[in-house]
Amino acid sequence: MIQIHRTRGIVLDIKDLKEQDKLITVLTENGKLKLKGKGMKKSSAKLAPYFQLFNLVNIEIAKGKKFDLIIGVQLENSFLNLKKDLSFLFYGFYFLELVNKLIEEEISDPKGKELFDLLLECLNYLDELKKDILPLVLVYFQLKLTKILGYAPQFENCIKCGKDNLKEKNLFSFELGGVLCEKCRNNREGILISDKLRETGTYILENEFSQIFSSKINNELLKKLNKLMQIFIKYHLGDKEIKSVNFLEYANFL
Numbered sequence: 001m002i003q004i005h006r007t008r009g010i011v012l013d014i015k016d017l018k019e020q021d022k023l024i025t026v027l028t029e030n031g032k033l034k035l036k037g038k039g040m041k042k043s044s045a046k047l048a049p050y051f052q053l054f055n056l057v058n059i060e061i062a063k064g065k066k067f068d069l070i071i072g073v074q075l076e077n078s079f080l081n082l083k084k085d086l087s088f089l090f091y092g093f094y095f096l097e098l099v100n101k102l103i104e105e106e107i108s109d110p111k112g113k114e115l116f117d118l119l120l121e122c123l124n125y126l127d128e129l130k131k132d133i134l135p136l137v138l139v140y141f142q143l144k145l146t147k148i149l150g151y152a153p154q155f156e157n158c159i160k161c162g163k164d165n166l167k168e169k170n171l172f173s174f175e176l177g178g179v180l181c182e183k184c185r186n187n188r189e190g191i192l193i194s195d196k197l198r199e200t201g202t203y204i205l206e207n208e209f210s211q212i213f214s215s216k217i218n219n220e221l222l223k224k225l226n227k228l229m230q231i232f233i234k235y236h237l238g239d240k241e242i243k244s245v246n247f248l249e250y251a252n253f254l
């Protein structure tokens with residue numbers, strides 16, 4: 001008898017395999033899964049339309065040789081709004097690509113569930129098509145993602161000596177992943193970071209979206225935090241390039 005199991009997933013990536021097959025990468029509550037969609041390149045493939053980027057699907061999976069096989073699917077949400085608007089779509093592409101490239105393998109609870117919930121939460125915000133929440137969603141997603149993965153930037157204390165009453169204009173070291181006090185800074189490289197920016201970063205890391213949104217952080221601070229996070233994440237990606245980051249700037253003009 002064929003063993004079938006079911007899982008809920010968000011479609012992160014779709015690639016062509018040889019012949020008529022596709023390789024579908026989904027984020028589940030247990031990490032990333034690569035599944036084979038047999039014959040999905042054919043226009044007659046019944047399951048193919050369900051496997052578009054962003055789609056939240058319930059998948060029936062059977063054991064395969066190199067990759068497990070998709071044998072059934074139910075669509076839960078296709079995020080139709082965000083797919084219709086380029087700005088929101090570009091933000092969405094960035095989120096999918098970040099998750100896909102930052103996660104290498106299986107992730108166990110609670111991390112896997114937290115990651116899944118974060119991506120779903122942020123896709124839902126994008127699907128509301130509210131332009132005023134975009135700068136916050138972007139910063140929120142990046143900060144919470146690094147937190148779940150265990151390397152959130154350290155904004156509060158000096159990352160070397162632990163000093164906590166930091167004075168204005170400390171250095172943020174991308175290499176060490178946090179702020180350095182005047183004493184520890186020496187010749188390290190990084191960017192100067194204001195108290196306000198450090199406080200805002202900590203505040204976002206520690207609070208829920210609705211609460212942060214209602215506290216109305218100004219866009220200049222969010223812009224600076226976004227820039228910091230993009231460089232920060234680049235450090236963690238090493239050689240891997242995030243292609244969709246180039247669209248983000250463009251998205252702001254749309």
Ligand SMILES: [Zn+2]
Binds near residue numbers: 158160161163184
């Ligand atoms: Zn120090």
